[in-house]
Amino acid sequence: MILREKDFDAIVLGTSAGGIEAIKKILPSLPAKLRIPVLIVIHIAPDGSNLLSEIFSDDTQYSLKEAESGEELREKTIYFAPADYHLSVEKNRTLSLSNEEEVFYSRPSIDVLFESASIAFGKRTLALLCTGANQDGAQGAYKIFQRGGTVIVQDPQDADFPTMPESALALFKPNAVLPLKNIQALLRNL
Amino acid sequence: MDKNVDVEGIELELLLSAVYQRFQYDFSSYTRSSLRRRLSQALTDFNYQNFTQLQERVLHDIEFFPKLLNYLTVNTTELFRDPGYFRALKEKVFPYLRTFPSLKIWIAGCSTGEEIISLAILLKEADIKRYIIYATDINPMNLEKASKGIYSQETVRKGTKNYREAGGIASLSEYYEAAYDSVKFDPDLLKNVVFSDHSLATDAVFSETHLISCRNVLIYFERELQDKAFKLFKDSLLHGTFLGIGSKETITFSGIKNDFIVIDSVNKVYQKK
Numbered sequence: 001m002i003l004r005e006k007d008f009d010a011i012v013l014g015t016s017a018g019g020i021e022a023i024k025k026i027l028p029s030l031p032a033k034l035r036i037p038v039l040i041v042i043h044i045a046p047d048g049s050n051l052l053s054e055i056f057s058d059d060t061q062y063s064l065k066e067a068e069s070g071e072e073l074r075e076k077t078i079y080f081a082p083a084d085y086h087l088s089v090e091k092n093r094t095l096s097l098s099n100e101e102e103v104f105y106s107r108p109s110i111d112v113l114f115e116s117a118s119i120a121f122g123k124r125t126l127a128l129l130c131t132g133a134n135q136d137g138a139q140g141a142y143k144i145f146q147r148g149g150t151v152i153v154q155d156p157q158d159a160d161f162p163t164m165p166e167s168a169l170a171l172f173k174p175n176a177v178l179p180l181k182n183i184q185a186l187l188r189n190l
Numbered sequence: 191m192d193k194n195v196d197v198e199g200i201e202l203e204l205l206l207s208a209v210y211q212r213f214q215y216d217f218s219s220y221t222r223s224s225l226r227r228r229l230s231q232a233l234t235d236f237n238y239q240n241f242t243q244l245q246e247r248v249l250h251d252i253e254f255f256p257k258l259l260n261y262l263t264v265n266t267t268e269l270f271r272d273p274g275y276f277r278a279l280k281e282k283v284f285p286y287l288r289t290f291p292s293l294k295i296w297i298a299g300c301s302t303g304e305e306i307i308s309l310a311i312l313l314k315e316a317d318i319k320r321y322i323i324y325a326t327d328i329n330p331m332n333l334e335k336a337s338k339g340i341y342s343q344e345t346v347r348k349g350t351k352n353y354r355e356a357g358g359i360a361s362l363s364e365y366y367e368a369a370y371d372s373v374k375f376d377p378d379l380l381k382n383v384v385f386s387d388h389s390l391a392t393d394a395v396f397s398e399t400h401l402i403s404c405r406n407v408l409i410y411f412e413r414e415l416q417d418k419a420f421k422l423f424k425d426s427l428l429h430g431t432f433l434g435i436g437s438k439e440t441i442t443f444s445g446i447k448n449d450f451i452v453i454d455s456v457n458k459v460y461q462k463k
Contacts, residue, residue: 069408069440085438088224091199096223096410098221098224099266112223115227119226147194
């Protein structure tokens with residue numbers, strides 16, 4: 001499998017338990033020339049102050065920021081969903097936040113981001129679903145897959161918490177199921 | 191023929207148009223990702239395959255629209271949600287408000303009323319008695335629930351923690367009576383509250399107010415409607431009075447940015463110049 005940046009409008013990444021370590025491995029493998037925006041949902045506590053941008057600031061040349069309601073997607077930027085808000089992307093490439101009900105006890109929810117990306121970007125979506133201890137993200141990843149996007153799921157055997165990737169694999173057969181080091185290799189060649 | 195056309199997106203626009211033409215509820219400037227998600231939930235709950243079937247039902251069954259409205263509006267709220275916000279009102283806004291002989295407060299998008307109860311409790315504890323709260327929402331079912339002051343034990347459990355963090359000086363349990371699995375708040379808390387049906391999308395300036403609280407309503411609006419609502423708030427407020435919005439909302443990109451000073455940048459409280 002070879003991924004080409006020209007085939008995608010954005011990368012969406014969802015993870016939960018064990019996710020900080022996974023993201024720390026993924027971000028440095030994004031090549032310096034890469035420009036497409038990256039949207040990340042990682043489950044964090046509702047009252048957690050948002051330090052995500054700081055946690056990963058040494059791992060990438062991208063700008064890192066908490067997503068703001070109504071802002072336009074910019075290239076070379078990584079957006080994190082804020083604590084206690086769902087993040088979604090609109091067809092006009094602006095970001096939306098919402099405080100609707102939790103999905104699988106999670107707000108932000110990976111399903112919410114992924115489903116919106118499947119509509120906004122369709123087949124030009126590149127989705128990564130990694131380690132996590134619940135089933136959030138599986139439905140959303142399936143929607144991306146159904147609309148022709150590319151879905152890569154971390155190999156459950158390689159994941160610190162296998163439930164999240166396993167839930168996706170129980171629903172559909174994604175484009176690839178790989179350990180993190182192979183995902184890194186794919187991204188390096190983007 | 192392009193099979194990748196977003197047919198559901200077309201159906202969504204048609205449904206919104208039907209709702210507007212039939213019931214005059216204008217959702218045309220609401221963000222689509224969230225509307226679509228909630229309406230997809232309606233499809234599941236009412237056992238329909240697509241938005242076209244939903245559209246047929248809403249046009250031909252007059253009883254159905256109130257049920258659908260519960261999906262079109264987001265009704266998530268809590269007692270003392272974001273305690274820091276209420277603390278900011280208490281510490282930074284109430285000292286000004288108490289200098290007025292009487293107050294008009296507008297809670298725009300009051301949903302099921304948790305914020306009304308929260309504010310009424312803090313006003314009581316600050317010994318501010320001469321006020322009217324105008325509580326508005328586009329969903330009559332929300333207003334109906336809000337006017338009763340009855341909430342679940344679960345709501346109150348969460349609210350008790352928030353109340354302490356908001357700087358409440360008593361015990362929340364002093365304000366309600368428990369009955370079975372729900373609680374009823376002291377009706378006195380709602381006696382100065384006027385409930386009314388008001389839409390930020392289609393209705394005009396509300397009244398000359400001293401405080402407007404509108405939280406997590408504007409995040410569901412597209413930029414243009416946000417601007418319109420902000421302008422409405424600006425025109426409704428007297429000079430030197432206050433606007434509170436949601437923690438992830440901002441006036442920074444709006445046309446009213448220069449008409450307000452920031453009182454609390456984290457808790458999003460502003461004062462009109």
